Amino acid sequence: MKAELRSNSTKISLPNPNLFQNQRGSSSLSGTLRGTLGSLDGACIEKLLLHCACALESSDVTLAQQVMWVLNNIASSNGDPNQRLTSWFLRAFIFRASRLCPTAMSFQSNTTSLTSSRPMSVTEFAGYVDLTPWHRFGFCASNGAIYKAIEGHSKVHILDLSITHCMQWPTLIDALAKRPEGAPFLRITVPSTRPPVPPLLNVSIEEVGLRLANFARSRDVPFEFNALKCSDSNAPNAFENLISSFYQELTVLNQLSPSSIVLREDETLIVNCQSWLRYLPEESQEANSCKPSTKDGFLQLIRGLNPHIITVTDEYCDLDSPSLAARTMACFNYLWIPFDTLETFLPKDSPQRMDYEADIGQKIENIIGFEGAQRIERPESGARLARRMKKANFSSVSFSEKTVKEVKFILDEHASGWGMKKEEDMLVLTWKGHSSVFTTAWVPNGCNE
Template sequence: MKGAGELMSSDANASSLFDGQLAGAALRGCLDGGCIEKLLLHCATALEANDATLVQQVMWVLNNIASPNGDPNQRLTAWLLRALVARAARLCPTLTAAGGPAASCARRMSVTDLVGYLDLTPWHRFGFTASNGAILKAVQGKKQSVVHVLDFGVYHCTQWPTLIDALAKRPEGPPPLLRVTVPSARPPVTPYLNLSTEEIGLRLANFAKSRSVPFEFNVVEYSHSDGGGFPEQLASCLSALELREDEAVVVNCQSWMRYLPEEGSCLTKDTFLELIHRVNPCVVTVSDEDADLDSPRLSSRIMACFNYLWIPFDALETFLPKESEQRMEYEGDIGEKIERIVSFHGAEVVESGERFSGRMARAGFAGVVFEEEVVAEVKAVLEEHASGWGMKREEDMLVLTWKGHNSVFTSSWAPTGFSHRNQIST
């Protein structure tokens, strides 16, 4: 794969844009985060202005800073540069490939690999732990003999063994029947697993049996005749859901809502929430990244990416060697996210917890405060990781932080204004 510098004319005079001191520092690859941020802003602004010459000049400088094996800023810059080159190819056809680190080859993990991937940082387990705690509290004392979890997530049901174990240990008596339903429609994003969804269900069933928890697993297929992409497929799955009167319905969304569009589809974020509200679940749990990465301006999205996605790059620096294959694969998945946000705007729209709370309130949901017992469980998870990780409360949400910076929010919601359940219908 060619580097970004090789894709540009060799006589590009980058130093004409910057003073000699800045250009010299760039060539030595020793600029700090603030200077890199300015260069990225220069590049994004030039792209927005369709200034191909300036784009090539700034990219030439950035290419001398970026390194997939460097410090966290250099590694993040390498992926941002790759995404910018991909977008710039529309403006300047000679930029035919993105430079920097190699793209992921859609690797498929084993279950063991996936668990290790999710355990590298608390980025994912933070939401799993808080959501499971909220679910247990919501179904505590319910008259229904069945807990039915509608699982909307991209992490292949890795959250549920912990919930099964907790149901087996609860002091209220025999555990209820746990039904887990997943849609066959899934966003085409990492992580990928080398097992089918049905095989995952069999493994969960075996684990539940070992814990004496009655268990059912259902995969709702979408109609291939409906065509379309992920939103259309998910709409088809929702219309085929089967709910029972004797069950407490739980809706769990982990890193899911960002892949639904704001408009232009039969299923948008807001229509999805309307459908969820219609089934009157006892609780809705939502966890996602706490950042606004959906600005209509490329320059704003680049700045948001740089100032937010340094967090996982910096966290990995604390315990994995620079040449670690595991680290590079993890960073590669972040790089794919960057390309979706920068190069192909609309495929992934990340919004902060504050904005999402407003969306939930407009959809007729009220926030549910996490109890102290759940907070203590989350803190115990954080203690297993580097000291830079922390947690704080913002309104009814819990927020995972790295060195004081917000990274992931998790929230719990209950619908308002319902006394009975309707079937989902699209």
């Protein structure tokens, strides 16, 4: 069944809901819902997803199964954006239901993830980043804030906490090479372990560093690259062990100190968080642990490093609710954005589109299918992040007009639905007016000019 789920088949084999009846008469629900097939819009699908989530949350597998049967007649991996998005929710629901009551489902799964992303080559990854402004927006805005912050500084050290394999830095290196006062000495430090999430690259972090060094040399920018060693052990392949590796072996939070990242007195420290904070839990993942492995603990440690500036970019949504129903609604109302954007410029059967959607599907599977430490996708809105940053004794920094113009120029290269808005000092990427990604810049209190 695993192969069937990962194929491009538009239907998943589920028992006919009429075979199941319960005392609450939930079988009649499926008959009512079936009558609406063919005229379902996003709002109707949202209601179906909510019914299914509520049923699973209350362990009513029979009712959940009946709703899934209806969803199965809507979902299509090569249909319109709503159908494609629904197919991933259906997979996640089936997986969750199979753990609640394996004998009632039409298959049993002995894996912890329904999909597995294929590592990309550097060339493929560059194309992935250029496909939409989802990543480039944050790269451009953050680089603009960093460039302005280090004016007049001769030695710069960037602690880069991101999932994008240093793809952000060639543009900054190129800009520094043209700096009127000359390029500074640039050092970049990255963790050797990252969250086990797409996008994945088929080269090591050391190879990435070597490529960056070669690029910097070609631009006459003095450069040094360091990988912060978090564990000497090889990370196992199993999903649960990768999670353990990220939270316990990496535990970059416990290693962020002036000595661990080799801070030098004559360097200006910059901290860059690109799609990183969402993978830190609200609570410690270890019982009776005093380790500061939470978002607030992380920010306290960063504050202790006294960085010159910290930039934060992440997805603008709240998907960390303990309620499955609430997460399902928030997830559906947010992740329609990438599915809708891809519809505007890629054919329905495009392999590139399917790969991109599969990465989003893995996110849905984690948000819907898992709880506890295994649910690592916990993004929060820019407004919540701002409150968290202020609590950690940081003050926001506004983006320059030059940076705003550069971001707008990037958006002009993409579909007309993309836009940008400001929320106080925050820049927000939008699709058809809906917030998708935010970027902010912060300085420790007392350092704001």
